[in-house]
Amino acid sequence: MDIELSKEDLEFQAEVEAFLDEHLPRGAELWTKRSEWFAALKEKGWDVPNWPVEFGGPGWSATQHFIWDKVTSKHTLPPTIPFGQVMLAPILMGYASKEQQDRFLPDIRDNKVMWCQGYSEPGAGSDLASLKTKAELTDDGKHYIINGTKIWTTMGHAANWIFCLTRTQTTDIKQEGVTFLLFDMKSPGVEVKPIYTLGGSHHVNQVFFTDVKVPVENRVGEEGKGWTYAKGLLQHERKGLAGISRSVYAMEKLKEKACKVPVGDEMLMDTGFKKKIAAAEIDLLALEYTELRTLAEMVNTGSPGHSSSVLKLKGTLMQQTIQELTLEAAGIYGAPFGHKKVGVKFGRAAMEGYLNGRPATIYGGCSEVQRDVIAKRVLGV
Amino acid sequence: MDFDFTEEQTLLQDSISKFVQENYDLPTRTKAIKSKTGYSEDHWKQFAELGWLALPFSEEDGGLDGNYVDTLVVSEALGKGLIVEPYFATVILAGTALRVAGNAEQKQKLIGGIIDGTVKATVAYAELQARYELNDVATTAIKEGDGFVINGEKSVAINAETADYIIVSARTSGDRTSSKGISLFIVDAKAEGISRIDYPTIDGGRGSEVTLSNVKVAASDLLGELDEGLEVLEEVRDQAILALCAEAVGQMELMYKDTVEYCSQREQFGHPLSDFQVLKHRFADMFVETEQCTSLLYRATLEKQIGAPTARRTIHALKYKVGKEGNLLARQAVQSHGGMGVTEELRLGHYFMRLAVIDTIFGNYDYHMDKYCELMHIPEGGDGEDFGFMM
Numbered sequence: 001m002d003i004e005l006s007k008e009d010l011e012f013q014a015e016v017e018a019f020l021d022e023h024l025p026r027g028a029e030l031w032t033k034r035s036e037w038f039a040a041l042k043e044k045g046w047d048v049p050n051w052p053v054e055f056g057g058p059g060w061s062a063t064q065h066f067i068w069d070k071v072t073s074k075h076t077l078p079p080t081i082p083f084g085q086v087m088l089a090p091i092l093m094g095y096a097s098k099e100q101q102d103r104f105l106p107d108i109r110d111n112k113v114m115w116c117q118g119y120s121e122p123g124a125g126s127d128l129a130s131l132k133t134k135a136e137l138t139d140d141g142k143h144y145i146i147n148g149t150k151i152w153t154t155m156g157h158a159a160n161w162i163f164c165l166t167r168t169q170t171t172d173i174k175q176e177g178v179t180f181l182l183f184d185m186k187s188p189g190v191e192v193k194p195i196y197t198l199g200g201s202h203h204v205n206q207v208f209f210t211d212v213k214v215p216v217e218n219r220v221g222e223e224g225k226g227w228t229y230a231k232g233l234l235q236h237e238r239k240g241l242a243g244i245s246r247s248v249y250a251m252e253k254l255k256e257k258a259c260k261v262p263v264g265d266e267m268l269m270d271t272g273f274k275k276k277i278a279a280a281e282i283d284l285l286a287l288e289y290t291e292l293r294t295l296a297e298m299v300n301t302g303s304p305g306h307s308s309s310v311l312k313l314k315g316t317l318m319q320q321t322i323q324e325l326t327l328e329a330a331g332i333y334g335a336p337f338g339h340k341k342v343g344v345k346f347g348r349a350a351m352e353g354y355l356n357g358r359p360a361t362i363y364g365g366c367s368e369v370q371r372d373v374i375a376k377r378v379l380g381v
Numbered sequence: 382m383d384f385d386f387t388e389e390q391t392l393l394q395d396s397i398s399k400f401v402q403e404n405y406d407l408p409t410r411t412k413a414i415k416s417k418t419g420y421s422e423d424h425w426k427q428f429a430e431l432g433w434l435a436l437p438f439s440e441e442d443g444g445l446d447g448n449y450v451d452t453l454v455v456s457e458a459l460g461k462g463l464i465v466e467p468y469f470a471t472v473i474l475a476g477t478a479l480r481v482a483g484n485a486e487q488k489q490k491l492i493g494g495i496i497d498g499t500v501k502a503t504v505a506y507a508e509l510q511a512r513y514e515l516n517d518v519a520t521t522a523i524k525e526g527d528g529f530v531i532n533g534e535k536s537v538a539i540n541a542e543t544a545d546y547i548i549v550s551a552r553t554s555g556d557r558t559s560s561k562g563i564s565l566f567i568v569d570a571k572a573e574g575i576s577r578i579d580y581p582t583i584d585g586g587r588g589s590e591v592t593l594s595n596v597k598v599a600a601s602d603l604l605g606e607l608d609e610g611l612e613v614l615e616e617v618r619d620q621a622i623l624a625l626c627a628e629a630v631g632q633m634e635l636m637y638k639d640t641v642e643y644c645s646q647r648e649q650f651g652h653p654l655s656d657f658q659v660l661k662h663r664f665a666d667m668f669v670e671t672e673q674c675t676s677l678l679y680r681a682t683l684e685k686q687i688g689a690p691t692a693r694r695t696i697h698a699l700k701y702k703v704g705k706e707g708n709l710l711a712r713q714a715v716q717s718h719g720g721m722g723v724t725e726e727l728r729l730g731h732y733f734m735r736l737a738v739i740d741t742i743f744g745n746y747d748y749h750m751d752k753y754c755e756l757m758h759i760p761e762g763g764d765g766e767d768f769g770f771m772m
C-alpha cells in the first residue's frame with residue numbers, strides 16, 4: 001500500500017501546471033480569450049481528454065485524468081457544454097457507423113455544433129426506461145416520425161442538435177424497443193419551452209415534438225437497441241458527477257469566507273460554525289481517498305465498478321453540504337438577490353449555489369437510485 | 382499508488398482469521414473472559430509463536446520491523462475475532478512507548494519478553510479528572526535519592542491486572558495540566574505500594590484502577606527524557622488510535638454483512654426483510670460509511686507511515702469519524718436485527734459493545750472533533766471569491 005505518484009505521473013502533473021500557467025485566461029479574459037484557450041488545448045492534443053487515441057484523444061491513464069481534474073479544480077476554466085464531447089461522442093465511437101462518425105465527431109470536437117440530451121420525460125425520470133416519445137417508421141422506410149416530449153433539457157434553447165431516446169416498440173421489457181436518434185433542433189415540429197428554476201435561472205427546458213421527420217440515416221446503431229448504448233456511459237458519468245477535487249477547492253473557499261464574516265467582535269470561523277466545517281471537511285478527507293481507491297481499482301481492472309455509485313452519492317451530497325454551509329455563512333445577507341453587492345458580498349452567490357446545487361442529487365441517477373444500485377449490485381439484495 | 386496489501390500482509394491476515402475460525406468461537410471466548418486472568422494463556426503463547434507480537438518491533442530488538450500498515454492488518458484481523466488477549470495493552474500501548482522512548486537497556490529488558498510472550502505490560506495514562514486529556518496528570522513523581530517516589534491514582538488501566546510492568550505517567554514538574562513536566566516510568570507491577578481495583582469491561586476486557594502510594598522506582602526506570610513524557614504519550618495515542626480504528630473498521634464491515642445476511646433470511650409480512658426499500662437503503666448507507674471509514678483509516682495510516690505533517694490531524698479526524706459513524710452503524714445493525722440484536726448469542730452484539738468501548742479509549746468523537754478544530758488548516762488571506770455554483 002502506498003500513495004506516492006510515479007515519476008512519470010509527477011512529470012505529467014508539472015506539465016499540466018505549466019500549461020495552465022502559460023495558456024489559461026484569467027478574470028474577464030475567461031470570456032474574451034476563450035477561443036485562444038481552446039486552440040491551445042487542441043494544439044497540445046488535450047482538447048478531448050476522454051476520447052480514445054484512435055479518435056484523437058491523448059490516451060491518458062486513469063491517474064492522468066485524475067491529475068488533470070485535481071490541478072484544474074483549483075482554477076476557473078472557460079466553460080464548456082459537456083453534452084457533445086463527453087456524453088454523445090463515446091456513444092458515436094462505440095455504436096455509430098463510420099459515415100456518422102465522420103459526419104458528427106469533427107464538429108463536436110471543435111465545439112461547432114452544440115448538442116442537448118433528450119433522455120428524461122415527464123413520465124420517465126429516475127425510471128428512464130419508461131420513456132414514451134414515439135418514433136414511427138414511415139411506409140417507405142426512409143424516415144422516423146417523432147411525437148412526444150422531453151423535459152429538463154439543459155441548454156435546449158441554445159442547442160443546434162439533440163440526441164434522443166425514442167420508443168419504436170412497446171414490449172413487456174421496457175428497456176427493449178428504445179431507439180437512439182440524432183436530429184436538428186430546427187426541424188419542423190420541434191418546440192422549446194423554457195423552465196425557470198428557483199432563483200429565476202433558465203438552463204432547462206421542456207421540448208415538444210409534433211410529427212418531427214428524422215431521416216433513418218440519423219439512427220445510431222440498430223433499431224430497438226438504444227438503451228444498451230445509453231446505459232454503458234452511466235457508470236462513467238456518475239463518477240464524473242462526484243466533483244470531489246472541486247469540493248476540496250470549494251471547502252477552502254468556504255473557510256476563507258468564514259474567516260471574514262463578523263459575528264459581534266469575533267469572526268464566524270471562531271464560533272461553533274467551525275465544527276460544522278470540520279465535520280464536512282473530515283468527510284471530504286475520507287471521500288478523497290475513496291476516489292483514490294476507485295482510481296487504483298480502475299488502473300488495475302479498467303472499470304470503476306460500483307464505487308461510482310458511492311462517489312456519486314457522497315460526492316453530490318458533499319457539494320450540497322458546502323453550498324448549505326456557504327449560505328449559512330452569509331447569514332442575513334443570504335436574502336438580498338439583486339446585482340448590487342451589499343453587506344456580506346458573497347450572499348447572492350451563496351444563495352445561487354444553494355439553489356442551483358439541488359439537482360446534483362436528482363440527475364444522473366438520484367441518490368435513492370444510487371442506494372438501490374449499491375444494495376442490489378454490491379450487497380446482493 | 383496502490384491500496385493492496387502485500388503478499389506477506391495477506392498471508393498474515395489469513396493466518397489470523399484461520400486462528401480465529403478454529404479457536405475463537407463465542408463460547409470459547411466467553412470461557413476465557415470468565416477465567417481468572419480474563420483471557421487464555423495458551424492463545425497468548427500461540428500469538429507469540431506465530432510472530433504476531435514481534436511485528437512492530439525493530440530487527441535490532443528481535444522484532445520483524447513491521448510498519449503501520451502491518452499493524453493495521455493485525456489489529457483489523459484480531460478485532461474481527463473479538464480477541465480479548467492483551468495485545469492492545471502489551472504490544473500497542475507499552476510496545477509503542479518502549480519503541481519510541483526506551484533506551485537500549487530498557488528495550489532489552491522488556492521487548493524480548495514481549496516478543497516471546499513471557500512479558501506483559503500496559504500504560505496507565507488516564508486519570509479521573511483528566512477525562513481524555515493526556516497532559517492532565519495529578520500523579521506525582523518526586524525525586525528521592527537516585528530514584529523517584531510516585532503517588533497518585535490511575536484510571537481504567539487496560540489489562541493492568543495481568544501486566545508484569547505498568548508504564549505510568551507522572552508529573553515531575555509544572556502545574557497539573559502543563560504540557561511540560563510529565564515523565565514516564567516503567568513500574569514493576571508487583572512493586573510495594575501498588576494496589577488495584579480490578580474489574581471486567583463491557584467489551585470482554587479487563588481494567589484496573591491503580592493506586593500508587595509511595596512507590597519507589599530507580600532512575601533507570603525513567604522512560605524517555607525527564608519532563609518530556611507528553612510527546613511519547615501522544616505517539617502512543619497515535620498508534621493506539623490507528624490500531625483501534627483498524628479494529629473498528631473490520632468490525633463495521635462484519636456488522637453490515639451480518640445485517641444484510643440476517644435480513645435476507647428473516648421473513649416478516651410474507652417477505653424477507655431485505656425486500657423492504659427502507660432497509661435496503663439503510664444497508665447501502667452502512668456500506669458507504671464503512672467504505673468512508675476504511676478510506677480515512679488508510680489515509681491516516683499512510684500519512685503516519687510517510688511522516689506527513691498532517692498525520693496527527695488526520696488521526697483525530699479518523700477517531701472522530703469512526704467513533705461517530707461506527708457507533709451509528711452498530712445501532713442500525715442492532716435495530717435491523719430486531720430482538721436478536723440485543724442478545725449475547727450473535728457476534729453482532731459483542732461488536733456493538735466493543736465499538737462503544739473503543740469510542741471511550743483515548744477520546745470520544747466529540748473530543749477528537751475539538752482536537753481536529755485546533756489543528757484545522759485556516760487559510761490566510763484569500764478573498765473567498767470562487768466560481769459561484771457548481772453544476
